Amino acid sequence: MDSIIVWSIIFVLIVLFAYYATRMARRDPDGEGLHDFGFALIEFGRAFPNEAIRELHGTADGSAIFVRLHDGKTGIMRSHAKHYTCHLIRPGRVRVQGLEDPRGFSADFLDSPGNNGEFVFRTEAEAAEVSLWLLGNYIASADRSAADEAG
Template sequence: MLVLLAYYVTRMAKRNSDGDGEMDLGFAIMHFGRAFPNEAIRELHSTVDGGAVFLRLHDDKTGIMRSHSRHYTCHLIKPGRVRVAPLDNPKGFSAEFMDAPSNNGDFVFRTEADAAEVSLWLLGNYLATADKEEAAEPLA
């Protein structure tokens, strides 16, 4: 037991001293999987600072795992419950989560392609709501 504790403390100290802010993507997968065990992860992209990981899930759902100092939050984004706005930096965007305001912020990715792909996931999530509303309207 003492050996496991020493390993854990050493690993956390190394992780904190690296300084690159990189979140372990394996950890993100495991943590999100524990929070939402019925959601299959298809793809993920982390921000440059490692403060957030966006996850594309089965059925074209989207999730976010966000670092908040010493803990992480996992959020399954409901259709139509996020607003995205462009930043001056083409590698990022600003997002407002109506169901989880603590996740609001600016998100910058390694490449423009990553930012575009994640924003398309969020747009697809938003359009899913519009399709449902349109289908619910009676035909004339």
């Protein structure tokens, strides 16, 4: 009889420990950064179901993910506690400026000022690649304007 009580107590302690451990793992007390790119893919797919994602780069703190699409477009996803806001960047509608830290830049999104901010990546190469994506968007806009004037 004593062994049944002991095993019951051990079982209850294991269940409580498992419950507590899973609740703490899901918690994000700062409300900052969903670092799960899989979740980001799902959210972006919901927001833009006709866009195929080619590549993702997230900031070092997980507050933003930049998305490179199959046709050369670029998008940004900002983390807000338990969800992302997704924005497709229109060509020529972003201004980028370097920071003193070579791993980052500041960006002003003319169509969605709520996404403005400073973005610091894990490596300098990631920051350079994302800034080139944004520059590609800007060049694409200039090419379209030149083609419209010529044609």
